[in-house]
Amino acid sequence: xxxxxxxxxxxxxxxxxxxxxxxxxxxxxxxxxxxxxxxxxxxxxxxxxxxxxxxxxxxxxxxxxxxxxxxxxxxxxxxxxxxxxxxxxxxxxxxxxxxxxxxxxxxxxxxxxxxxxxxxxxxxxxxxxxxxxxxxxxxxxxxxxxxxxxxxxxxxxxxxxxxxxxxxxxxxxxxxxxxxxxxxxxxxxxxxxxxxxxxxxxxxxxxxxxxxxxxxxxxxxxxxxxxxxxxxxxxxxxxxxxxxxxxxxxxxxxxxxxxxxxxxxxxxxxxxxxxxxxxxxxxxxxxxxxxxxxxxxxxxxxxxxxxxxxxxxxxxxxxxxxxxxxxx
Amino acid sequence: xxxxxxxxxxxxxxxxxxxxxxxxxxxxxxxxxxxxxxxxxxxxxxxxxxxxxxxxxxxxxxxxxxxxxxxxxxxxxxxxxxxxxxxxxxxxxxxxxxxxxxxxxxxxxxxxxxxxxxxxxxxxxxxxxxxxxxxxxxxxxxxxxxxxxxxxxxxxxxxxxxxxxxxxxxxxxxxxxxxxxxxxxxxxxxxxxxxxxxxxxxxxxxxxxxxxxxxxxxxxxxxxxxxxxxxxxxxxxxxxxxxxxxxxxxxxxxxxxxxxxxxxxxxxxxxxxxxxxxxxxxxxxxxxxxxxxxxxxxxxxxxxxxxxxxxxxxxxxxxxxxxxxxx
Numbered sequence: 001x002x003x004x005x006x007x008x009x010x011x012x013x014x015x016x017x018x019x020x021x022x023x024x025x026x027x028x029x030x031x032x033x034x035x036x037x038x039x040x041x042x043x044x045x046x047x048x049x050x051x052x053x054x055x056x057x058x059x060x061x062x063x064x065x066x067x068x069x070x071x072x073x074x075x076x077x078x079x080x081x082x083x084x085x086x087x088x089x090x091x092x093x094x095x096x097x098x099x100x101x102x103x104x105x106x107x108x109x110x111x112x113x114x115x116x117x118x119x120x121x122x123x124x125x126x127x128x129x130x131x132x133x134x135x136x137x138x139x140x141x142x143x144x145x146x147x148x149x150x151x152x153x154x155x156x157x158x159x160x161x162x163x164x165x166x167x168x169x170x171x172x173x174x175x176x177x178x179x180x181x182x183x184x185x186x187x188x189x190x191x192x193x194x195x196x197x198x199x200x201x202x203x204x205x206x207x208x209x210x211x212x213x214x215x216x217x218x219x220x221x222x223x224x225x226x227x228x229x230x231x232x233x234x235x236x237x238x239x240x241x242x243x244x245x246x247x248x249x250x251x252x253x254x255x256x257x258x259x260x261x262x263x264x265x266x267x268x269x270x271x272x273x274x275x276x277x278x279x280x281x282x283x284x285x286x287x288x289x290x291x292x293x294x295x296x297x298x299x300x301x302x303x304x305x306x307x308x309x310x311x312x313x314x315x316x317x318x319x320x321x322x323x324x325x326x327x328x
Numbered sequence: 329x330x331x332x333x334x335x336x337x338x339x340x341x342x343x344x345x346x347x348x349x350x351x352x353x354x355x356x357x358x359x360x361x362x363x364x365x366x367x368x369x370x371x372x373x374x375x376x377x378x379x380x381x382x383x384x385x386x387x388x389x390x391x392x393x394x395x396x397x398x399x400x401x402x403x404x405x406x407x408x409x410x411x412x413x414x415x416x417x418x419x420x421x422x423x424x425x426x427x428x429x430x431x432x433x434x435x436x437x438x439x440x441x442x443x444x445x446x447x448x449x450x451x452x453x454x455x456x457x458x459x460x461x462x463x464x465x466x467x468x469x470x471x472x473x474x475x476x477x478x479x480x481x482x483x484x485x486x487x488x489x490x491x492x493x494x495x496x497x498x499x500x501x502x503x504x505x506x507x508x509x510x511x512x513x514x515x516x517x518x519x520x521x522x523x524x525x526x527x528x529x530x531x532x533x534x535x536x537x538x539x540x541x542x543x544x545x546x547x548x549x550x551x552x553x554x555x556x557x558x559x560x561x562x563x564x565x566x567x568x569x570x571x572x573x574x575x576x577x578x579x580x581x582x583x584x585x586x587x588x589x590x591x592x593x594x595x596x597x598x599x600x601x602x603x604x605x606x607x608x609x610x611x612x613x614x615x616x617x618x619x620x621x622x623x624x625x626x627x628x629x630x631x632x633x634x635x636x637x638x639x640x641x642x643x644x645x646x647x648x649x650x651x652x653x654x655x
Contacts, residue, residue: 066401101434110433117400118433122424128390129425132397132405139353139379139403146397158417162390169385320435321469323493 001213001276007222011282017058017217018273018283019291021050024075025270026295027084028248030303031091031106035252039307040091044107046074048215048247051269052179053149054079055220056242059228060147068117068130068148071107072179072246076149081114084298088306095312101319102312124150124157127176131163134174134237145231147175147224152241153184155198161205164239168206171236175227178239179214181246186258199241207237214242215269245269331509337479338368338444338500341486342406344515346376349404352490355382356391356408365410366446366505392418392443396426396495399441404490412447412461412499419464426495427470442489446502447475448540448590450639453502454630460539460591460622465497466568466600472496472521473568477504477542480512481565484519492521501540508543522566524574530558533653534578536601537588538564541640545588548646557653567597572604579605583614584652590640593621615655620648 004014028047034040046053049072057079060067069076074087086098090109093102099110099118110118117133119126130148137144154160155178167174178198182189195201202209208230212219220242227238245267249256277283318326332340345352353376354369360383363370373381384391388409395405409415415422422443429439449458465473474489474496476482482500489496519525527542528549535545542563549559562578564570579585585605587598602617620640622628628638 068397097434098436099434100432103434104432108432110436112433112436117397118429118437120424120428120432122420125393125421125425128393128421129397129400131390132394132399133401134397135394136398136401136403139398158387159389159393159421162385162387163393165385165387166390166394320430322430322472323438 001216001272002218002222004218004280007218007225009218009221013058014277014282015287017054018277020079021054021075021217021270021273022291023084023295023298024050024078026299027087028074030299032248032252034091034303042105043091043252044071044250045248046072048245048264048267048269049179049181050075051217051273052177052214052220052242052244055217056147056177056224059221059224060145062115064144066115066117066130066133066144066146068126068133068146069109069119070123070126070150070154071119072151073109073149074107077109077111077116080116082109082111082116084302085305086111088302089309092306092309093311094306094309096309101316123154124159126150127163128159131166131172131174134167134172135170137173138170143232145173145175145228147177149177149179151184152178152180152182152189152198153187153192156192164205164207164237167237171234173231174237175224175231176237176239178241179244180241181244183246183250183259185250185254197241199239202239205239207239209239211241212243214244215267215272217269217273332479332512333506334479334482334500334508335366335368335505337483337512338486339370340512341483342369342372343375345487345490346372346380351402352404352406353380353382354406354408355384355395357384357386357410359383359408364408366502369408388414388418389421392421392426395441396421396429396439399439400429400437404440406442406444406490409443409445411457412445413456413459415443415445415461422465422471422495422497423468427468430494431470438493439495440493442486442496442498444498444500446505447499448501448503449628449635450503452630452635453628455627458628460589462499462567463591463596466597470494471568472566473499474521474566475499475501475539476565477527477539477563479508479510481519481525483512484517485521485565488518488521496521504540504543519565522569522571524571525563525565526560526578527563528559528561530560530582532557532559532582533584533586533649534560534562534582535586535588535645535649536562536564536575536578538567538597539590541588541590541645544640544642545645547642548649551642551646552649552653555650557649559649564597570600570604575601575604576608579609580612583612584655585613585617586648586652587617587619588640588645589621591622592624593619594624596621615652618648618652620644
């Protein structure tokens with residue numbers, strides 16, 4: 001892992017980054033338990049990709065920058081201000097779900113007040129929304145950046161190519177992170193693309209490209225920090241390929257039978273970061289134990305609140321079709 | 329005073345809104361330096377700059393998708409898709425994204441954007457420059473689909489579309505661009521989206537249509553008037569969501585209804601209008617609902633006789649009107 005001082009981070013930054021990664025992991029794990037207990041119909045995971053997500057989020061200015069995330073980005077949106085309770089309300093499809101009011105499947109994150117753009121399920125469409133946001137920032141000469149994320153599978157979609165090409169033409173303040181977890185559901189990278197590195201595609205778009213260890217939050221932080229600086233200096237967009245790990249099956253409806261078990265745990269970014277923090281004497285066991293207890297309480301409280309919350313009224317299915325107009 | 333063409337009226341609407349509201353910008357293929365392949369956006373780049381009248385790369389999904397992103401951040405993009413057929417690569421962004429932004433975020437985000445595109449035939453455009461593709465979009469709640477039939481409506485509806493806080497598809501009949509001319513109100517002028525318009529009053533039969541066919545129906549109605557039959561003509565103007573009230577009123581008034589569209593017959597906008605009339609006006613009808621539309625072939629052929637065979641014209645409408653009037 002990269003030396004945190006080299007990336008300009010302080011010990012407290014590492015603790016803060018770990019805290020968010022850890023909370024997202026525990027929320028995610030709880031949702032799987034709730035799914036297996038028959039309480040949640042569906043879970044799609046961030047597990048194994050928290051380092052990429054929090055490393056990236058930590059390098060942004062959450063007060064002005066905008067993210068157009070994808071469905072694995074629980075840790076990223078948690079960093080941007082999605083609360084544990086909001087995540088659980090969404091998972092349970094209860095009233096008070098800020099992302100969609102109970103309309104969308106879980107993990108289709110959205111929260112305008114925290115600069116999180118709404119997303120659909122058709123992959124890579126969100127790339128163009130971030131491109132459009134960054135075009136707005138350039139038009140209005142605003143010092144902000146739009147960041148989008150997607151899996152390596154989605155990077156084969158036309159919207160990815162069309163959008164990054166446009167970013168290259170106008171040198172937009174834009175960052176794209178491919179969270180390359182090496183599987184598009186069951187299809188391995190060998191059957192997804194012929195390139196050595198997806199970051200090499202950046203050359204074709206006329207932008208900066210970087211291939212990094214996505215299991216190292218410090219490396220991700222450094223790459224995104226530099227990408228943001230380039231964007232602010234008018235040097236255009238960046239394509240980052242963060243080599244990452246999907247620790248779970250694609251979703252709760254997938255059995256993961258198409259790949260070997262066991263080897264993945266070695267690439268667990270949370271365990272790796274914990275070892276790094278201890279090794280550098282940034283925090284001791286007591287700190288981790290306290291954090292564990294805190295997270296457990298946060299997750300349990302959020303779960304209880306969501307379980308106890310009412311469902312939306314059935315007729316809310318008709319709301320917000322157009323401004324001030326409900327349908328049906 | 330010189331009459332204003334349908335094309336000039338659209339240009340005036342864009343110019344007026346861009347002058348009035350800095351958040352409005354135009355983007356599309358060839359819209360900037362060239363001023364559009366039909367010259368609708370001519371001079372706008374000189375007046376408002378390269379960013380606000382932007383020549384985009386040739387990639388329709390990008391045009392629409394980036395418009396959505398900019399709209400979500402507070403802009404009012406007016407995207408031009410050069411020909412209606414070319415909108416198909418962008419349908420995922422329109423149907424799955426733009427149409428659902430407000431609904432799926434439970435009113436947190438919205439998407440105030442307009443997509444303009446020339447459609448329709450009669451200009452030797454063959455299969456891929458003549459289509460009426462509107463029905464791809466007229467069953468998607470969250471979208472509004474507008475088709476103006478006159479220069480004044482084109483101006484007023486486009487200004488309303490740009491000011492609308494939801495996505496609006498604005499289809500312009502390309503044969504109407506230079507064919508239709510009239511006095512158009514200067515400056516501020518809006519026409520409400522979602523309201524059909526009675527373009528001609530009559531007691532004998534009712535024609536419901538939209539786009540260029542409104543003009544053709546008006547011509548046919550004048551001829552029919554000389555033969556003793558007066559035609560009520562309802563211009564839908566907004567083809568999604570439909571103005572059910574006006575449709576029911578117009579159909580009930582005469583009890584004889586002819587529905588006209590240049591689109592293929594089966595599954596056209598008129599299929600839905602027919603259902604509305606059938607559900608609501610059965611006891612007011614004095615004849616079966618009649619429809620006049622393009623044939624159910626993939627698209628309009630190039631060779632003139634075949635193109636004429638496909639196209640709606642005043643003669644075809646008049647013949648159908650007469651048949652209905654005498655029923």
